[in-house]
Amino acid sequence: MPTSAPPRQVRVLAAPGPRHDEILTPAALDFIGRLADAFGERRRELLKERRRQAIRLSAGSPLEFPLVTSAVRADPSWRVAPPAPGLTDRRVEITGPPDRRMAVNALNSGAQVWMADFEDATAPTWNNIVGGQLTLLDAVERRIDFTTPEGREYRLRGDGRITTVVVRPRGWHLTEDHLEHEGRPVPASLVDFGLYFFHCARRQIDAGLGPYFYLPKLENRYEARLWNDVFVLAQELLGIPRGTIRATVLIETITAAVEMEEILYELREHSSGLNAGRWDYLFSLIKTFGHRTDFLLPDRAKVTMTAPFMRAYTELLVRTCHRRGAHAIGGMAAQVPAGQPEAHEAALATVRLDKEREAEDGFDGSWVAHPGLVPLCREVFDGVLGDRPHQLDRTRDDVEVTVADLLSVRRAGGPPTAEGIRSNIAVALRYFDAWLRGQGAVALHGLMEDAATAEIARVQIWQWLRHRVVDRETVLRLLDNELDALAAEFPWAAVDEVRALFERTALAAELPLFFTPDAYSRHLVQRAGAGS
Ligand SMILES: CC(=O)SCCNC(=O)CCNC(=O)[C@H](O)C(C)(C)COP(=O)(O)OP(=O)(O)OC[C@H]1O[C@@H](n2cnc3c(N)ncnc32)[C@H](O)[C@@H]1OP(=O)(O)O
Ligand SMILES: O=CC(=O)O
Numbered sequence: 001m002p003t004s005a006p007p008r009q010v011r012v013l014a015a016p017g018p019r020h021d022e023i024l025t026p027a028a029l030d031f032i033g034r035l036a037d038a039f040g041e042r043r044r045e046l047l048k049e050r051r052r053q054a055i056r057l058s059a060g061s062p063l064e065f066p067l068v069t070s071a072v073r074a075d076p077s078w079r080v081a082p083p084a085p086g087l088t089d090r091r092v093e094i095t096g097p098p099d100r101r102m103a104v105n106a107l108n109s110g111a112q113v114w115m116a117d118f119e120d121a122t123a124p125t126w127n128n129i130v131g132g133q134l135t136l137l138d139a140v141e142r143r144i145d146f147t148t149p150e151g152r153e154y155r156l157r158g159d160g161r162i163t164t165v166v167v168r169p170r171g172w173h174l175t176e177d178h179l180e181h182e183g184r185p186v187p188a189s190l191v192d193f194g195l196y197f198f199h200c201a202r203r204q205i206d207a208g209l210g211p212y213f214y215l216p217k218l219e220n221r222y223e224a225r226l227w228n229d230v231f232v233l234a235q236e237l238l239g240i241p242r243g244t245i246r247a248t249v250l251i252e253t254i255t256a257a258v259e260m261e262e263i264l265y266e267l268r269e270h271s272s273g274l275n276a277g278r279w280d281y282l283f284s285l286i287k288t289f290g291h292r293t294d295f296l297l298p299d300r301a302k303v304t305m306t307a308p309f310m311r312a313y314t315e316l317l318v319r320t321c322h323r324r325g326a327h328a329i330g331g332m333a334a335q336v337p338a339g340q341p342e343a344h345e346a347a348l349a350t351v352r353l354d355k356e357r358e359a360e361d362g363f364d365g366s367w368v369a370h371p372g373l374v375p376l377c378r379e380v381f382d383g384v385l386g387d388r389p390h391q392l393d394r395t396r397d398d399v400e401v402t403v404a405d406l407l408s409v410r411r412a413g414g415p416p417t418a419e420g421i422r423s424n425i426a427v428a429l430r431y432f433d434a435w436l437r438g439q440g441a442v443a444l445h446g447l448m449e450d451a452a453t454a455e456i457a458r459v460q461i462w463q464w465l466r467h468r469v470v471d472r473e474t475v476l477r478l479l480d481n482e483l484d485a486l487a488a489e490f491p492w493a494a495v496d497e498v499r500a501l502f503e504r505t506a507l508a509a510e511l512p513l514f515f516t517p518d519a520y521s522r523h524l525v526q527r528a529g530a531g532s
């Protein structure tokens with residue numbers, strides 16, 4: 001590994017913003033350059049492999065637990081690293097973008113963990129990315145207090161309770177186009193990971209915690225190995241002992257679901273478990289098998305975690321984790337507290353059922369999207385865990401899951417309804433509009449919508465069109481209606497850009513793998529910026 005050669009330079013291609021110099025220091029950019037030098041090419045190769053695998057699967061190759069790693073799965077002796085300080089009891093984890101106000105609210109929420117999200121909940125404008133790093137630095141330094149221009153005070157609670165910060169960098173498919181290395185944009189994963197690690201790893205260790213991460217959208221064990229190698233080099237470069245980092249991998253693609261054990265194995269010296277990222281998982285199922293009629297899903301609202309194929313996925317995840325001493329963390333119920341009392345109670349009741357099922361199935365904790373859901377999630381997990389920090393001892397030897405179980409989507413049943421089609425179009429458009437204006441998570445009709453749920457909405461429209469469950473004229477008519485409704489409600493909405501984005505990502509003959517790279521390069525990159 002090139003630890004001694006000088007790194008090739010990373011250039012900043014955007015105009016400097018307030019306090020950006022605290023994050024984009026020459027030493028931090030040098031560190032990012034070293035990571036990009038060491039891993040840029042491997043990342044590109046792995047992205048090509050993603051495409052090759054997608055082609056193989058759409059041509060009918062069977063998806064299987066890999067034969068070549070059966071010895072890893074059969075070997076009962078290996079375990080992941082023991083839980084690191086601050087990550088033993090994870091019964092409630094609140095998620096959200098690394099925005100200052102949300103950060104203070106999350107850190108005061110009473111959750112054990114704050115998952116600061118550069119992925120699904122962040123629209124990666126340059127200001128959101130660098131501003132997010134500043135939020136993290138200030139949060140870790142506990143100097144994040146501020147007062148809004150309206151006089152509202154945001155103060156970290158002084159009762160000594162520490163919510164552990166866990167950072168989710170963007171996925172391997174994305175680039176950070178405001179940083180250039182060797183004439184190419186720097187992989188966004190390395191930027192988000194690298195800047196946080198460079199500035200905050202030591203500070204977190206000194207505070208008795210550590211540099212912790214969530215890793216999104218992995219598709220196979222080789223991507224986990226790449227992350228592990230990134231961690232090894234990053235620790236070596238900063239003189240931090242190997243094995244200090246901890247990372248929880250989101251199992252949110254169908255191809256990663258058949259390699260859960262291998263992913264834990266690759267990361268075992270840095271692993272802190274797996275999370276059931278249900279929304280991207282559904283997106284991945286449709287994207288991977290959208291060409292098959294037996295993978296036609298009904299309305300998004302009708303695909304619940306109790307569908308047999310979703311249960312197979314979560315049961316396998318808990319079993320896999322607990323066999324290896326790793327935490328299994330539950331996913332996100334989409335309901336957020338609403339203004340009207342009846343809707344509020346209904347939302348809480350739905351989330352409660354979801355958390356109860358997870359706790360009873362053996363999960364060690366779960367995600368919530370809103371501070372108002374923290375007490376509920378805590379109460380449910382307290383009921384099952386009591387004083388124990390987790391339930392790793394529940395090895396779930398009763399669980400047997402086959403690949404056929406994971407793929408038994410047909411049993412979800414039911415054709416999409418007119419309302420299901422309309423609502424997917426409405427959600428995709430409204431979310432795209434928010435995202436283009438820099439907001440990566442929004443509440444729409446009492447549901448949290450982020451990049452993963454918006455992907456489901458647009459990919460379902462593509463799937464239903466492809467299989468002629470709905471005709472193009474109907475979709476185009478609904479598109480016009482929903483764009484009119486969007487413009488009426490938000491006169492400032494970017495209607496033309498939103499329409500074009502929807503047409504390119506939901507109506508094209510060939511399905512784009514993600515909507516974000518296209519939307520990012522067209523709309524979020526500040527091309528006019530001068531180098532610095
Ligand atoms: C599929 C996945 O990947 S899930 C994980 C990624 N997605 C997320 O993390 C989404 C997290 N949730 C959110 O971003 C927000 O809850 C939203 C956008 C859905 C709704 O936010 P709002 O419209 O602001 O909700 P609401 O008005 O009820 O908020 C009330 C207060 O709670 C705060 N709040 C809401 N959600 C959060 C959160 N997740 N973290 C911290 N604070 C929060 C708001 O900032 C607001 O505080 P304020 O009164 O000081 O301004
Ligand atoms: O990242 C979480 C998901 O559900 O997607």
Ligand SMILES: [Mg+2]
Nearest residue numbers: 120277280452
């Ligand atoms: Mg996700």
